[in-house]
Amino acid sequence: MGLNIAVLATGVPNDYKALEQAFLLKDKYPESKVAVFSIGACAAGVLREAMYRGADEALASDSFVPGCHDVVLCGCQCAEEIARLTSMTGLSCVVCVRSILSFSSGNIAVECVVENSIEESVLSLPVFASVDSSAVSCRPRNAYCLLRHNRGKSPQVSHAVALNAEQTCNGSVEVKECKYYQASDEGVRTFVKEILRTRVLQSADTAMSLKDSSVVVVGGYGVGSKETFDRLFELAHLLHGNVGATRPAVDAGYATRDRMIGQTGVVVRPELYIAFGVSGHTQHLCGVKECGVMISVNKDAEAPINAFADYSIIGDAREVIDKIITYCQQEL
Amino acid sequence: MNYYSDNEALEFYLKHPLLRRIVDMKEKGYGDAVGYDYAPTNFEEAVRGYEQVLELVGDLCAGTVAPNAERVEREKHTLEDGHVVYAPVTSENLKLFRQAGLMGVSLPRRYGGLNFPTMVFTMMQELVCRADAGFGNLWGLQDCASTINSFGSDEQKERYLPMVCAGATMSMDLTEPDAGSDLQNVRLKATYDSTSDQWYLDGVKRFITNGDSDIHLVLARSEEGSADGRGLSLFICEKSCGKVKTRRIEDKMGVQGSPTCEIVFEHAPAELCGSRKMGLIKYVMSLMNGARLGIATQSVAISQAAYSEALAFAKERCQFGKAVIELPPVYDMLGNIKARLDAARSLLYETARNVDMGYQFAELARERTLTPEERAESKLYSKIADALTPLVKGMGSEMVNENVYDAVQVHGGSGYMRDYACERLYRDARVTSIYEGTTQMQVVAAIRYATTGFYSQLVDEYLSFEPSQALASLHARVRAIANVYTEALEVVASFENQEMLDFLARRLYEMAGYCVMSALLLRDANACEELFASSLARFVAIGEAVVAGHSTYIKNFNVELLNKYKQ
Numbered sequence: 001m002g003l004n005i006a007v008l009a010t011g012v013p014n015d016y017k018a019l020e021q022a023f024l025l026k027d028k029y030p031e032s033k034v035a036v037f038s039i040g041a042c043a044a045g046v047l048r049e050a051m052y053r054g055a056d057e058a059l060a061s062d063s064f065v066p067g068c069h070d071v072v073l074c075g076c077q078c079a080e081e082i083a084r085l086t087s088m089t090g091l092s093c094v095v096c097v098r099s100i101l102s103f104s105s106g107n108i109a110v111e112c113v114v115e116n117s118i119e120e121s122v123l124s125l126p127v128f129a130s131v132d133s134s135a136v137s138c139r140p141r142n143a144y145c146l147l148r149h150n151r152g153k154s155p156q157v158s159h160a161v162a163l164n165a166e167q168t169c170n171g172s173v174e175v176k177e178c179k180y181y182q183a184s185d186e187g188v189r190t191f192v193k194e195i196l197r198t199r200v201l202q203s204a205d206t207a208m209s210l211k212d213s214s215v216v217v218v219g220g221y222g223v224g225s226k227e228t229f230d231r232l233f234e235l236a237h238l239l240h241g242n243v244g245a246t247r248p249a250v251d252a253g254y255a256t257r258d259r260m261i262g263q264t265g266v267v268v269r270p271e272l273y274i275a276f277g278v279s280g281h282t283q284h285l286c287g288v289k290e291c292g293v294m295i296s297v298n299k300d301a302e303a304p305i306n307a308f309a310d311y312s313i314i315g316d317a318r319e320v321i322d323k324i325i326t327y328c329q330q331e332l
Numbered sequence: 333m334n335y336y337s338d339n340e341a342l343e344f345y346l347k348h349p350l351l352r353r354i355v356d357m358k359e360k361g362y363g364d365a366v367g368y369d370y371a372p373t374n375f376e377e378a379v380r381g382y383e384q385v386l387e388l389v390g391d392l393c394a395g396t397v398a399p400n401a402e403r404v405e406r407e408k409h410t411l412e413d414g415h416v417v418y419a420p421v422t423s424e425n426l427k428l429f430r431q432a433g434l435m436g437v438s439l440p441r442r443y444g445g446l447n448f449p450t451m452v453f454t455m456m457q458e459l460v461c462r463a464d465a466g467f468g469n470l471w472g473l474q475d476c477a478s479t480i481n482s483f484g485s486d487e488q489k490e491r492y493l494p495m496v497c498a499g500a501t502m503s504m505d506l507t508e509p510d511a512g513s514d515l516q517n518v519r520l521k522a523t524y525d526s527t528s529d530q531w532y533l534d535g536v537k538r539f540i541t542n543g544d545s546d547i548h549l550v551l552a553r554s555e556e557g558s559a560d561g562r563g564l565s566l567f568i569c570e571k572s573c574g575k576v577k578t579r580r581i582e583d584k585m586g587v588q589g590s591p592t593c594e595i596v597f598e599h600a601p602a603e604l605c606g607s608r609k610m611g612l613i614k615y616v617m618s619l620m621n622g623a624r625l626g627i628a629t630q631s632v633a634i635s636q637a638a639y640s641e642a643l644a645f646a647k648e649r650c651q652f653g654k655a656v657i658e659l660p661p662v663y664d665m666l667g668n669i670k671a672r673l674d675a676a677r678s679l680l681y682e683t684a685r686n687v688d689m690g691y692q693f694a695e696l697a698r699e700r701t702l703t704p705e706e707r708a709e710s711k712l713y714s715k716i717a718d719a720l721t722p723l724v725k726g727m728g729s730e731m732v733n734e735n736v737y738d739a740v741q742v743h744g745g746s747g748y749m750r751d752y753a754c755e756r757l758y759r760d761a762r763v764t765s766i767y768e769g770t771t772q773m774q775v776v777a778a779i780r781y782a783t784t785g786f787y788s789q790l791v792d793e794y795l796s797f798e799p800s801q802a803l804a805s806l807h808a809r810v811r812a813i814a815n816v817y818t819e820a821l822e823v824v825a826s827f828e829n830q831e832m833l834d835f836l837a838r839r840l841y842e843m844a845g846y847c848v849m850s851a852l853l854l855r856d857a858n859a860c861e862e863l864f865a866s867s868l869a870r871f872v873a874i875g876e877a878v879v880a881g882h883s884t885y886i887k888n889f890n891v892e893l894l895n896k897y898k899q
Contacts, residue, residue, distance in 0.1 A: 141388050143433040147370035147381045
């Protein structure tokens with residue numbers, strides 16, 4: 001008696017709560033299979049961790065077909081996604097699950113958090129469920145899974161990422177030589193003078209929509225807060241551009257969904273693209289594949305985006321935004 | 333924080349050149365790769381696997397076990413209806429390690445184990461004990477399963493080893509109220525009932541670490557009327573039989589992460605492990621050697637924890653307008669802690685490597701007849717392992733006590749308060765020189781390797797390399813203390829008096845310890861100056877002073893002085 005379980009991961013900590021519920025089900029019904037699907041820009045890390053902790057396979061979102069699984073679990077950040085999928089498929093749905101109690105004859109009993117109290121309910125399979133953030137934490141990595149993975153017998157993760165890149169980007173994202181600027185006052189000032197001033201003069205028309213903007217300023221999860229994200233609007237105003245966001249930034253509530261760029265959001269073709277705190281996963285980059293000049297501000301020099309950026313400033317996005325705004329006001 | 337990747341010395345010891353041979357022998361042509369998807373296909377992959385798992389352990393230890401260590405002292409284990417209920421944090425730690433698949437680390441894959449060498453298991457144990465020495469005991473007792481693996485029947489292996497890998501806990505039930513160091517005196521009775529073809533155990537065991545374990549290994553008297561070690565056999569007894577009750581949980585000074593129990597066997601059904609009458613002579617010796625290595629590991633681990641705590645405190649604490657680490661009396665203590673820590677660790681992993689090699693040859697001998705060369709090699713590795721095990725257990729545990737003493741001293745008044753971890757480390761360390769054979773018992777086990785000149789031979793061999801220019805003078809100084817030690821041996825031999833030898837044995841043992849450890853650390857420093865050279869210089873300086881002191885004492889010793897000690 002096994003269940004076919006899917007976990008939808010978007011690359012945020014709550015994914016792990018959903019994973020643990022899937023693993024607990026598998027503990028109880030060992031013949032079950034747990035498949036993890038990446039539906040976020042930053043989910044590659046979660047997918048790898050899922051394999052290290054006991055998932056059976058990790059797959060790209062394209063492979064997810066609603067209706068093929070008995071139970072589909074996701075973190076509480078995905079309540080919206082659940083609503084969309086259930087309305088598409090007409091399947092039963094439950095939110096704020098704290099634990100899954102049992103499974104018998106096509107039904108599943110769950111415990112949900114409803115306005116500060118716990119309620120039990122029974123649902124018929126297949127079911128979509130978002131797991132409450134008060135659910136138990138995820139188990140640690142497992143030595144056997146680590147070794148299995150280490151031996152290269154579970155190439156699903158890298159395969160999934162490669163598949164994604166192939167299907168959605170057609171290999172059109174090329175690796176370029178990137179020029180780096182320092183995050184110091186002088187470095188940012190030079191950057192504004194050398195790069196922004198020339199580019200902005202060339203593309204100085206104010207666009208109406210994000211899709212048609214010639215300058216796009218994008219914030220990722222790395223900007224750290226909604227307050228910092230909001231400063232991007234000041235910069236976009238100075239550069240006569242518009243503001244976009246990555247999936248994790250939207251999930252974190254920094255921006256509204258209509259600003260999302262990438263695989264499941266808007267595709268943009270700006271002449272100038274500046275990314276703050278964006279790591280640069282395929283799912284996001286395929287939404288900007290035809291931009292003119294790509295600039296990245298990221299504290300991690302190894303971030304994937306730097307393989308695609310023309311210019312890069314290595315530093316904390318929050319500090320660099322302030323500096324760029326200051327120098328743009330002086331120099332532009 | 334990660335206790336593995338934070339500590340470069342560990343990677344150095346993991347990647348010792350002998351590891352290749354150990355792993356090649358252990359993996360036997362990497363044949364398991366066919367039937368087990370987590371088995372390595374070659375040496376490099378095996379080592380990468382060890383590193384990944386060590387990192388996992390290092391993470392769990394720093395992230396969960398260490399923060400839990402303080403809580404376990406407050407929560408305490410309780411006794412309910414003859415059974416132990418672990419403190420909640422202990423259960424949490426155990427659950428974590430079961431989920432992480434770390435319960436059958438060195439057992440063969442066919443029983444669900446990871447098939448890791450002793451070297452790597454030892455390293456994991458260092459990480460766990462650094463976080464919480466008490467939990468380290470509980471977790472480390474899985475090593476008892478190796479005794480079943482070596483000496484049990486196929487049916488026993490198939491029954492018990494998968495249980496261990498799945499997370500069953502173990503205990504080794506040896507000590508009794510009247511049989512501590514003197515295990516020959518064990519009285520717990522094993523009776524064979526021929527009608528039901530079943531052994532039964534009756535009696536009491538005391539001071540049993542994790543005494544309410546799932547699987548007990550019990551030393552019992554199977555030969556009625558016998559009085560010594562030859563009447564003892566080893567038995568396997570399961571908790572699930574319901575006839576083993578915990579009578580009392582000891583209220584002890586430290587290592588509170590594992591309950592220490594007094595247990596009663598009330599006609600408990602048990603299985604004989606291995607052959608009758610070989611219990612103490614063969615199996616408990618094997619069990620004890622593993623356990624002694626475990627305590628040596630625990631000693632190094634607590635030293636590491638004490639050093640980290642003391643160093644951090646000394647950097648932060650300001651007196652007289654500067655951080656106390658800048659004051660000579662303080663950096664004196666810190667430098668000595670680090671030197672003793674590094675030297676003990678060097679000896680620990682040298683011992684573990686030899687235990688591994690000895691074990692691999694014993695395994696090989698079970699499969700086929702060894703060639704004469706292999707037999708000679710096998711004998712040598714086992715002999716080195718047997719000689720170094722009591723040395724590292726005794727020296728390591730005595731040194732950790734010096735280290736925690738100094739670590740508390742570095743903390744000053746704060747170190748006496750429960751607010752700082754070093755107060756717990758101080759108490760935890762104390763038992764290491766007592767259990768699994770007191771230091772005095774280690775001296776008894778080791779002294780023949782001193783008097784026969786085996787330790788001197790080992791030191792010679794360890795010193796037989798061309799040192800780098802920078803280490804040449806230290807090399808000569810280690811050679812010199814080895815000569816002082818050899819002279820002292822000759823002086824004691826010239827007394828031709830067994831009682832004087834027994835009396836002076838501890839001093840000879842310590843001299844041997846300093847010589848062997850200095851030579852080993854010198855070799856490591858020669859391979860990696862950056863990590864070990866400064867500890868080496870300090871350790872040799874301490875060693876010279878100790879060896880000279882003991883030498884003077886021995887030279888001035890005589891029967892009159894011996895008699896003055898008698899109260």
